[in-house]
Amino acid sequence: MLKPKKTKDIGAISYVQCPAKTYEDKAGNKQLGRTVFNHCQIVGEVAKELIKRSPAAHLFPQGSAFTAATHDIGKVSTHFYNKLHDACKLELLPNINFELEKQWGGHAGVSQATAKALGAPEYIAEILGGHHGFAPNLGGKTALAEQFGGEAWQSERKKLVEALEDALQEKWPQVASYATARLIAGLTSVADWIGSGQHFDNPNDDWQPKIQQALDEAGFIKPTIQTGLSFEQVFGFSPREAQSQLIEQASKPGVYVLEAPMGLGKTEAALYAAYQLLEKGLASGIYFALPTQLTSNKIYDRFNAFLTQILAENCPHKKALLLHANAWLMETEMGEEGRPGGAWFNQSKRGLLAPFAVGTLDQALMAAMNVKHGFVRAFGLAGKVVILDEVHxxxxxxxxxxxxxxxLLKELDCTAIVLSATLSQKRRQTLIGKPTASMAYPLITALAKNSEQVIEREVTPPKASLTQLQLIQDENLALEEALKRAEQGQQVLWLENTVKEAQERYLQLAARTKNLGADCGLLHSRFTFEHRQNLEEKWVNLYGKPAWENHKKGNG
Incomplete structure (x- = not known):
């Protein structure tokens, strides 16, 4: 027979006695952990240190760390109190079913209602309410609602806020813009994640000396950049005209668009421009965004080779993260848990916090979207060079x-470098945010931070080449022509509209090429990820830049 849970009939509990966490003791028993005040103070101090280490520190108004500290003031409430006491098999407050707190977003909803009742400036209450990644539905409830403990518990929450003001010597800030609000929201969540980590579990341990260590282990260490490297030292060849012009223009944060055909070295131009900004201390990292998993996988290797050239030997961030839906399946050896730049960043919503990453565009787009923890991505991009490739x-x-x-990137002191084969003038103007005039191609369009003047630089086009196209209506003739060219040692790419048609065509070609001594492969989207990855590695390299460079050297 189940025994009823012990309850105690008591009014509001002092905020000093309200727990924020539980932890397991050496015997494996769950115990009450740090108090709400103690946890909030830790998170506030972590936030202060995060701001100190951020290249975008000047974007945070005074009081940003205090905002982070007050994220959990809603834990001073009847339902959360019972939730933790129940977990530790301790006495509960009577007539409180803590399961019901889901109806108003749990303690985060109480934090939002409390801040609003205390007259917090615009955006602050919503930042506190959304620190778990979503906006709580309060259903019209105020801080004095019976479910939140009424006036007695609200009084304790007010005392907690005053105690935190005293401890951190800050108050809630006036937030000037939506972009700044997203930045502070991201700071709040990240500081909470770190401040809730293993270093701060045991309430009997001294927490102050562990803040630096916790941030170091999470990877918030400024990259060490080798200075004075020329373009040729980084890439092994001299810059072309288009590359030199982009590097000259992209010398400070702003928006820069390079339109040029394939083969002009847009990738190297963007990376060297990013290197110069890192070297000058005008950027904190790089995110390279591409349209597909395949393109981001291929750039990933080139990007890591670039990092090897520009980062000091002792820099912990020697490898970029790869960010897309299937990146976790890639065998990239990104490092073990606890190593700077390692597994802590490797969780989906934290990836953009790493100094260097390559991935799909959607990972960056979420920084500007109303999605769960989108503001964490905005915080992660602040002050970085963001390269947007294949925009066409x-x-x-x-x-x-x-x-x-x-x-958003402009407001967060980022440098946006847009790479595209071509753009319409209307699209270019929208990206830059100013009228443009030039109809030249190739073209560099630049708008530096705090500048009203758009600079347009025409680039000498590459030497024209003539490509002959032949339309063959007869499938059998086309098949024979493809086989003849393969036999001559030419590379042949055959495209079909559907996976089924591609499979059927492959069987036809593979049977014939075997007798010719030519390789024949099949690529489509229905392979398992591992199989597809191996095939892409083989065939993209055979058709791509490495194979062409090998051919030019006379090795194939």
Whole structure:
């Protein structure tokens, strides 16, 4: 027979006695952990240190760390009190079913209601309410609601806020813009994640000396950049005209667009411009965004080779993270738990916090979208160089979100470098945010931070080449022509509209090429990830830049 849980009939509990956490003792028993005040103070001090280490520190108004500290003031409430006491098999407050707190977003909802009742400036209450990644639905409840403990418990929450003001010597800030609000919201969540880590579990341990260690182990260490490297030292060849012009223009935060055909070295130009900004201390890292998993996988290797050249030997961030839906399946050896730049950043919502990353555009777009923990991504991008590649491939819907992202990046002191085969003048103007005049191609369009003047630089086009196209209506003739060229040692790419058609065509070609001594492969989207990855590695390299460079050297 189940025994009823012990309850105690008591009014509001002092905020000093309200627990924020539980932990397991050496015997494996769950015990009450740090108090709400203690946890909030730790998170506030972690936030202060995060701001100190941020290259975008000047974007945080005084009081940002205090905002982070007050994220859990809603834990001073009847339902949360019972939730932790129940977990530790301790006495409960009577007539309180803590399962019901889900209806108003739990303690985060109480934090939001409390801040609003205390007259917090615009955005602050919503930042506190959303620190778990979503906006709580309070259903019209105020801080004095019976479910939150009424006036007696609100009085304790007010005392907690005053105690935190005293401890941190800060108050809630006036937040000037939506972009700043997202930045502070990201700071709040990240500081909470770190301040809730293993270093701060045991309430009997001294927490102050562990803040630096916790941030170091999470990877918040400024990258060490080798200075004075020339373009040729980084990439092994001299810059072309288009590359030199982009590097000259992208010398400070702003928005820069390079339109040029394949083969002009847009990738190297963008990376060296990013290197110069890192070297000058005008950027804290790089995110390289591409349209697909395949393109981001291929750039990832080149990006890591670039990092090897520009980072000091003792820099912990020697390898970028790869960020897309299947990146966790890649065998990239990104490092063990606890190593700077290692597994802590490797969780999906934390990836953009790493100094260097390559991934799909959607990972960056979420910084400007109303998605769970989108503001953490905004915090992670602040002060970085964000390279947006193959922009011509995006549809109107994605383009609209990209416009919002670039607007946000400008407000977060980022450098946005847009790479594209070609753009319409209207699209270029939207990306830059100013009227443009030039119809030249190739073209560099630049708008530096705090500048009203758009600079347009025409680039000498590459030497024209003539490509002959032949339309063959007869499938059998086309098949024979492809086989003849393969036999001559030429590379042949055959495209079909569907996976089924590609499989059927492959069987036809493979049977014939075997007798010719030519390799024949099949690529489509229905392979298992591992199989597809191996095939892409083989065939993309055979058709891509490494194979062409090998051919030019006379090795194939």
């Amino acid at each position: 491939t995006y549809d109107a819907y994605t383009g609209t979100i990209m416009d919002a992202l670039i607007k």
